[in-house]
Amino acid sequence: xxxxxxxxxxxxxxxxxxxxxxxxxxxxxxxxxxxxxxxxxxxxxxxxxxxxxxxxxxxxxxxxxxxxxxxxxxxxxxxxxxxxxxxxxxxxxxxxxxxxxxxxxxxxxxxxxxxxxxxxxxxxxxxxxxxxxxxxxxxxxxxxxxxxxxxxxxxxxxxxxxxxxxxxxxxxxxxxxxxxxxxxxxxxxxxxxxxxxxxxxxxxxxxxxxxxxxxxxxxxxxxxxxxxxxxxxxxxxxxxxxxxxxxxxxxxxxxxxxxxxxxxxxxxxxxxxxxxxxxxxxxxxxxxxxxxxxxxxxxxxxxxxxxxxxxxxxxxxxxxxxxxxxxxxxxxxxxxxxxxxxxxxxxxxxxxxxxxxxxxxxxxxxxxxxxxxxxxxxxxxxxxxxxxxxxxxxxxxxxxxxxxxxxxxxxxxxxxxxxxxxxxxxxxxxxxxxxxxxxxxxxxxxxxxxxxxxxxxxxxxxxxxxxxxxxxxxxxxxxxxxxxxxxxxxxxxxxxxxxxxxxxxxxxxxxxxxxxxx
Amino acid sequence: xxxxxxxxxxxxxxxxxxxxxxxxxxxxxxxxxxxxxxxxxxxxxxxxxxxxxxxxxxxxxxxxxxxxxxxxxxxxxxxxxxxxxxxxxxxxxxxxxxxxxxxxxxxxxxxxxxxxxxxxxxxxxxxxxxxxxxxxxxxxxxxxxxxxxxxxxxxxx
Numbered sequence: 001x002x003x004x005x006x007x008x009x010x011x012x013x014x015x016x017x018x019x020x021x022x023x024x025x026x027x028x029x030x031x032x033x034x035x036x037x038x039x040x041x042x043x044x045x046x047x048x049x050x051x052x053x054x055x056x057x058x059x060x061x062x063x064x065x066x067x068x069x070x071x072x073x074x075x076x077x078x079x080x081x082x083x084x085x086x087x088x089x090x091x092x093x094x095x096x097x098x099x100x101x102x103x104x105x106x107x108x109x110x111x112x113x114x115x116x117x118x119x120x121x122x123x124x125x126x127x128x129x130x131x132x133x134x135x136x137x138x139x140x141x142x143x144x145x146x147x148x149x150x151x152x153x154x155x156x157x158x159x160x161x162x163x164x165x166x167x168x169x170x171x172x173x174x175x176x177x178x179x180x181x182x183x184x185x186x187x188x189x190x191x192x193x194x195x196x197x198x199x200x201x202x203x204x205x206x207x208x209x210x211x212x213x214x215x216x217x218x219x220x221x222x223x224x225x226x227x228x229x230x231x232x233x234x235x236x237x238x239x240x241x242x243x244x245x246x247x248x249x250x251x252x253x254x255x256x257x258x259x260x261x262x263x264x265x266x267x268x269x270x271x272x273x274x275x276x277x278x279x280x281x282x283x284x285x286x287x288x289x290x291x292x293x294x295x296x297x298x299x300x301x302x303x304x305x306x307x308x309x310x311x312x313x314x315x316x317x318x319x320x321x322x323x324x325x326x327x328x329x330x331x332x333x334x335x336x337x338x339x340x341x342x343x344x345x346x347x348x349x350x351x352x353x354x355x356x357x358x359x360x361x362x363x364x365x366x367x368x369x370x371x372x373x374x375x376x377x378x379x380x381x382x383x384x385x386x387x388x389x390x391x392x393x394x395x396x397x398x399x400x401x402x403x404x405x406x407x408x409x410x411x412x413x414x415x416x417x418x419x420x421x422x423x424x425x426x427x428x429x430x431x432x433x434x435x436x437x438x439x440x441x442x443x444x445x446x447x448x449x450x451x452x453x454x455x456x457x458x459x460x461x462x463x464x465x466x467x468x469x470x471x472x473x474x475x476x477x478x479x480x481x482x483x484x485x486x487x488x489x490x491x492x493x494x495x496x497x498x499x500x501x502x503x504x505x506x507x508x509x510x511x512x513x514x515x516x517x518x
Numbered sequence: 519x520x521x522x523x524x525x526x527x528x529x530x531x532x533x534x535x536x537x538x539x540x541x542x543x544x545x546x547x548x549x550x551x552x553x554x555x556x557x558x559x560x561x562x563x564x565x566x567x568x569x570x571x572x573x574x575x576x577x578x579x580x581x582x583x584x585x586x587x588x589x590x591x592x593x594x595x596x597x598x599x600x601x602x603x604x605x606x607x608x609x610x611x612x613x614x615x616x617x618x619x620x621x622x623x624x625x626x627x628x629x630x631x632x633x634x635x636x637x638x639x640x641x642x643x644x645x646x647x648x649x650x651x652x653x654x655x656x657x658x659x660x661x662x663x664x665x666x667x668x669x670x671x672x673x674x675x
Contacts (some may be wrong), residue, residue: 053663154585164526164583170533170574177567187554192544192564215609219602223594225636226601399631404649405625409612409655413664421613429606436599437529437587457565461554467557 002360009364012057013372021058022369026376027066027384032066033085033387034072036450037221037396038403040070040086045213046337046406047135048346049206049414056347057365061373063340064366068120068373072381073279075112075308079105085392088288091288092281093309100302103247110250110314110387111305113381115262123372124269124320128367133405134328138353144327144475145462148482150454153331154447155486156276159493160438168443171434175444178203179451198419206414208448209425212441214407215428220435223399230406248303258309261291265310269317274324276333276446280315287314301380320370325353327363331450335442345449360448363491524587530578537572545570606631620669625652 025047032043043066051059074089079096092112097125099108105444141149158168164232181192193199241453265287272283291310300307323340325333330352332338341351356363411424431441463470474480521527544550553587578584597598608631616624638644660668 166574166577173571175550180564191549191560222600397636397638401629425606425610
């Protein structure tokens with residue numbers, strides 16, 4: 001352990017500014033999570049331009065706080081109105097909304113909060129313990145192995161991020177193509193600029209991210225508002241009655257009695273979070289499903305705190321582990337991890353295993369923020385849940401134009417470049433069309449980020465092997481193994497279609513949740 | 519008949535045609551065949567990206583899910599897509615005017631029109647929100663040190 005770096009990280013993290021931005025991040029995150037239709041990715045994309053104004057710990061505090069808060073925040077509207085704030089919390093609707101209808105909304109929200117924070121905290125400890133070890137292993141990789149590792153990550157993302165393998169990989173292909181616009185990463189020669197001088201610097205990350213994640217979603221929401229197909233179902237009961245202090249809270253005994261469900265959520269969430277492509281929604285439904293099968297006597301699905309504990313610990317346990325591939329290999333495993341990686345890059349720190357030796361103070365600071373963020377989440381969630389439940393009723397008719405304005409300001413303020421705005425709008429419309437035809441956006445953003453590294457590693461491997469392709473591609477046993485694994489993933493996905501099965505589980509569960517609500 | 523044009527096969531076919539044109543465009547550019555000092559062709563990765571996309575769109579045309587209509591597309595019409603395009607163009611026009619006239623003067627008009635379009639009623643509430651949101655945003659960003667376009671505002675005072 002680098003003691004000097006540890007002290008430097010302490011000095012960076014325990015400042016008023018970092019703590020302030022961490023609190024702001026959690027505060028905004030829980031709010032975003034509680035508003036149906038807004039996700040952690042949208043929030044982080046909109047906040048990314050702020051990283052130009054903040055130092056690295058302030059940025060990490062804001063973004064990690066926002067992520068943690070948003071994953072928990074989704075449960076508030078799931079419990080209050082039976083409408084999950086984000087798909088991650090859809091499994092919470094089954095038990096949470098039934099409890100609210102029985103007048104036990106406060107108990108349900110407290111169970112969601114405590115199980116979220118418990119699993120998040122423990123999974124962060126696991127991350128802190130395993131990430132440096134994996135990074136040490138990753139440091140042994142040469143360019144061939146690194147290249148194949150990226151191919152494996154792209155393949156896994158394409159295979160698992162939707163029900164149609166071709167569309168997942170198409171998204172990765174779009175990211176790869178967009179990543180080549182600008183200059184060649186090795187010799188800095190302009191290419192693929194369509195004759196436009198302003199494209200010589202390549203597509204800038206901030207307008208890309210805001211366009212794909214925020215603007216496209218607002219276009220979709222705007223259309224939904226115009227069609228009046230999606231309205232926030234307002235509970236017939238008064239929120240004050242549901243969450244009032246006189247209503248039944250959660251006892252310590254009840255909280256402790258859910259340790260098995262939280263344990264399932266922790267295990268499933270940590271494992272799934274560390275894998276590229278799956279994410280919090282799958283973790284939440286799997287934990288819920290396993291707990292329901294394992295403990296039929298707890299009547300999970302009929303308005304039980306144990307169902308909430310399993311689902312909420314499952315989704316929050318993915319928050320820390322989703323950063324493991326990013327920190328250990330420099331490859332983001334999810335769109336949120338990609339956005340946090342992008343923020344690090346904007347701060348001049350490239351996520352890679354070498355980060356542990358080049359910027360150990362940033363790694364320690366990140367671990368500290370991950371850890372402390374849970375307590376901030378606990379405090380803000382405990383005090384302001386009632387306020388956030390009201391926020392969930394905020395009309396999308398007001399939110400959509402406001403967020404569109406924020407998207408414009410965010411894209412413009414990053415560099416003050418007019419082209420960034422038009423690029424953001426164009427990419428936003430492209431993202432909207434991608435959503436319409438069922439092409440996931442996560443593989444695009446991740447491949448866009450790793451495309452220069454992929455090219456760099458392939459060219460390094462070729463240089464080392466004097467331009468010979470075969471030894472450059474298959475010169476090591478590990479490289480061959482990873483190539484075979486990538487091929488195996490594609491074959492298995494085509495034959496068994498894991499992504500389709502997971503998507504079906506999610507859709508069926510969503511339908512059941514909807515019928516439960518009705 | 520209509521659902522046939524919304525199927526993965528039709529989408530895959532249309533995208534394939536567009537990608538073939540893109541591939542031809544790149545192939546015919548002189549830079550694409552320029553050899554770098556390490557012996558690598560400058561156009562290799564862009565063409566790899568287009569090739570990968572083309573492979574996937576062709577797979578969409580022939581794979582077992584080819585007849586399926588994407589769930590998100592089933593309930594949307596071309597008219598909806600046109601409305602989304604109008605929204606985007608509106609935001610673009612808002613930005614172009616905002617740069618010249620100023621954030622504080624143009625954003626209330628934009629918000630008033632869009633919130634009115636999205637059904638925020640009564641109009642008085644719409645107006646109050648359309649004025650208050652930009653003012654609060656301007657103040658917040660000023661505190662954060664972000665300079666939003668002032669436009670003609672300084673000339674007025």
